[in-house]
Amino acid sequence: MTQKSVGSASVGEGELLWIPSKAFKDAAQITRYLDWLDREKGLTFADYDSLWQWSVAELDAFWRTIWEFFNIVSDGEIDKVRTGSTLEATRWFDGTRVNYAEHLLRHEGQAAPGETALVHSTELRPLATMSWEELGGKVRILATRLRELGVVPGDRLVSYMPNIPETAIAMLATVAIGAVWSAAAPEFGAKTVVERFAQIAPKFAFVADGYSFNGRSFDRRSEVATIAAHLPSLEKLIWLPYLGLDREIEADVPIINLQDLLASPAVARSDFEYTRVAPEHPLWVLFSSGTTGVPKAIAHGHQGILAEHLKVMSLHCNLSPGKRMFFYTTTGWMMWNSVMAALVTGASAVLYDGSPVHGGVDMLWRMAAETGTTSFGASPTLVQNMKKAGVRPGELYDLSALESVIVGGAPSTPETFQWFFETIRDDLWVTSQSGGTEVCSGFVTALPSLPVYAGEIQCRGLGIDAHVWSEDGDEIVDEVGELVITSPMPSAPLFFWGDADGSRYHESYFTTFPGVWRHGDLAKINARGGVYIYGRSDSTLNRFGVRIGTAEIYRVVEQIPGILDSLVVCCETPDGGFYMPMFVSLEAGRVLDDGLKATIAGHLRDDASPRHVPDEVHHMPAIPYTLTGKKMEVPIRKLLMGMPAEKVVSRDAMANPALLDWMLEFAQRPEVVARRSAAA
Template identity: 60%
Template sequence: MVREGEHLWSPRPEFVDRANITRYQRYLREQHGLSFTDYEALWRWSVEDVSRFWATIWDYFQVQASAPYQRVLSGAGMLGTKWFEGARLNYAEHLLRHEQVAAPGKTAFHHLTENRPLRQMSWQELGAQVRVLATQLRKLGLKPGDRVVSYMPNVPETAIAMMATVAIGAVWSSAAPEFGVKTVVERFTQIQPKLFFAADGYRFGGRDFSREDEVRQIAGALPSLEHIVWLPYLHPSPPPADLPDTVLWSQLMDHAPVPAADFAYEQVAHDHPLWVVFSSGTTGLPKAIVHGHAGALLEHLKVMHFHINLTPDSAMFFYSTTGWMMWNLVIAALLTGSAAVLYDGSPVHPQPDLLWKLAADTGATNFGASPTFVQMMEKAGLKPGETYDLSRLEAVLVAGSPSTPETFQWFYQAVKSDLWVTSQSGGTELCSAFVGASPTLPVYAGEIQCRLLGMDVRALSDDGQRELVDEVGELVAVKPFPSMPVHFWNDTDGKRYRESYFNVFEREGAPIWRHGDFIKINGRGGCFIYGRSDSTLNRHGVRIGTAEIYRAVEQVPEVADSLIVCVELPGGKFFMPLFVKLKDGAVLDAGIEKRIVERLRQDCSPRHVPDRIYAVNAVPYTLTGKKMEVPVRKLLLGMPLEKAASRDAMMNPDAIDYFVRFAQESKDYQWRAA
């Protein structure tokens, strides 16, 4: 078994030399007289001289703005910071900048769905469609600041709708069509949208799922709606007759092209709302997180160029739905001139290696998926590197949950040996990452390569008094960064925003960002994420990250998946049950339990051994693929389901029923709680 921190790969000198971040360092040396011996020195400068660093990002990428910024950074403290105040610009304008220089026919989007063959859309086609739609939205009366929402699959039409919305200064928000009515209504009612893009359904795993009834219910719950744009995705049929003020997508698009020279992007203030993205909402009303044009643009220019290393010759794929912020990042690939690969459907239908075939067919240079996807590949015994031509593939990006050393090792064994395998961790709150990758650094098993430029991330002790190295602590950001939320929608006094991130730790008397993850930063700057700190396992005063338990337990051959929680009980007692989903044909018996316990003792410690082990049919996940540890823990503490979790925010809602019954009926649990 590969060891955590074991060296797996180093970049070739030519790979380092042509990396975007290397060119940026040459620029700093030639234009600013700044030289750095290694990545760690560059990172340290970027977080010590915050204003100068972000000013160089603005200048290096020649950000287009109709009015210049007055100061890079203004305001006091992290909560009071304003970025590039005075600037007027437009995020969508930068997404389409490469249209003007792209060769005729050069691909902007590769797109595949279960009911459409693989196709391409050129930069010229994309720009033309965005301008037509933006012009028609203006004719419908949409103004800067109006909210536009979407309930559509991961297809070019959704991306075009987003770019057209942003181009006119309206505010975008998206929900994936697999979301239930309650989940969507909880999100969209908060922002009172004026226009609704809706598809008639989606296809997954070879089955069609009509969403006509859901669209009716959602529209009926949004009294602010003035227009619905209907996309007949499953069937070429008109919109339902009982949906008022509805126009077909094709009708909006059936207009003469608008030349680029004749189209004006709405120039908006630095902090004008770009989009509203929502937290998972598994344990309460989802947070409506607002990002601004300047902050998101500068962050995405940095991360897509320097940390994902995209160029106009790249093609980026990440398996995502339109309800996850990773979809926004895939579209942000356009900022680099890279093509984006869009896929909508099951990742394993009609064949388990479908996404690898897609990567080969599109010449993907960057491939992204979650650790759960890797588990599916391992279970199927796939070796895509032996089956497909992946010669253009340079990098793998793993995101969504903590990656294990075994996840990294699988790519080197099953895909190709010369591969930059990276892991990232961030969140919807920043629509980017805190820690991630650099193409100039080696890869070590299970280790996130670095803290991203401009992200002053530290690991703090419980009391916030000590900065930790080579120890697990709370992930905090101690300096502001441009893609911090501008605010939460309807949070007029900022109370919910403060309570979400700024109510635990202070530095020099001012609150700092507590993200809610456990992190370890080692001496060379590498990072390890150990799961959510609000789902901490605390045994005899020792904190245990759930990720290390999952890594050990899921090495047991019979175990397919697992979930663990620790419940504090009266009188200083606690109960730590482990729930395991076994592979087909396996039955939880004394032998399997013994192997699980021995593995935990051997790989972790006696404190990691659970009080009891239970077999379940499924582990509950959020819609973005995170194990629902906190809701399960709340159920076991006696909270009713309707307060502990929202079924509509779950990937597999039926999986929670076992835990509801367990909390009510388990004699083991009731005995310990007594």
């Protein structure tokens, strides 16, 4: 690989930083696919853009090649690649029955004895590995026991556990028998978890007694008891004593020890049968951030997610046997599912649970060196914290195994890209990617055979008909507009759970541009196909790379005595960080003193999670609403980011126009200007 030196000066957006060497391109998985297309299908392409154009113009042909190239194992053959007349009504791979977990564990039959599937550590557990044979064996044991306990295809099984191998085993075992998986991170408060899980009526729940973060252990037995008490469908709790605490909780359902289940007799591969399911059968339920109310329960299917993950993890992320993928995430975020998806390529998944700065701000790089990580992922915010601390990973650790970096979860700056080249080495493949929980993948992504430009996402994903449109619905190039998807993709939701008529799904993405998916990202696609994401065009908050819905915060804060109303926004700053202020209106006679601020922070931390705590809390005379009764989150966010008022909001659209003057004054306060003007 080669790389254009950028020196120590600040790099500009779009500046060329890296060019892949011929050897790197020749060894890439995308090159294998192109050679196969030429050999088997008689298809040749001059460059990536022509390949992408074909993939979206000939969707059926493209996705059939993915099915064939990766040799997806199925009962039945594809009758039709697609059925349905609209993007939201399309169904994929009619006539097939597959199992996602079967493909994640397929490499077990090909791996050498002792070859690693999982590399894992936590603040409480030392670094260790798990072989493909051990992982597959434990999954078969647990899946068999779950069947014996009465779990049948379609049952929902949920998790309230840390990012540890037991959670991975539970997910794979659940999916292996056709049950439906869903997860929440253990730092989520009970109310936040119940709002999610109650929608899908789970039969069993995998729960841990607690978790550790930044050197502190957090007992979650009370939260587990509350969650269980508010899930009437629950029949059993499967308990993991992660902190070593006993099961002294009140529950109306039996409690079974997960370790006891895993200690059951082994089940040979030849004696285990995966439950292969039809395209309409749910794989898992992921939850949206909850911006507009109760989080959306997004159901995906086995076939669609499998085809998409094979494509993106292999062709775009360039994973294959012998490689190791890490991304700093929790079990409640789609990136956990993406890390687990590395297994579908035969690569290893690297798991870590705990604070990313436990033992030092360079902790993740120490772990990357110790684990032999080849693909390292983190949010831009974490990277900025390392940069500000003066960390130079390449001088501290042996990162010779590291091949690529994925910066995701939030927009990346050119300076973020530059930092990797300057502080690790100049032959890294540094990438940024962007997608969504709704598709559990990336719309715009990386490619090992393309150059890297500062701050630029390399390309639109194969088979992803992504464009940027103006407010009038016209395609624009080299201009900022709305990111839209104009053709179906396999990993789009099957449905939202409980959304019987599909109205919530439709209203979430298809009302701005009828028949077209509007994702809610501000984006730019340039003439060479590179992509820039500039943040959310809606009101979703982004906290340390994890998206948070404003409604989750409001439901907590507005229960606090003395608080009448609240509004919270999150602004991206030029250094890749975030500024998240909250505004509250108070009952007459109440004062926003340090005590009330501490109460707000405490409730958010306990009832939601530490990520929900704002940077600042300010008293506002009243919360601004539109005439139609909607909180003015997006206009306030844009004002705080320095956009002119006349381009953001009309006084005539406000229920209380006088509040705009208060907000304009606040936006010009020196400390607010300094926050939005922070330099990297």
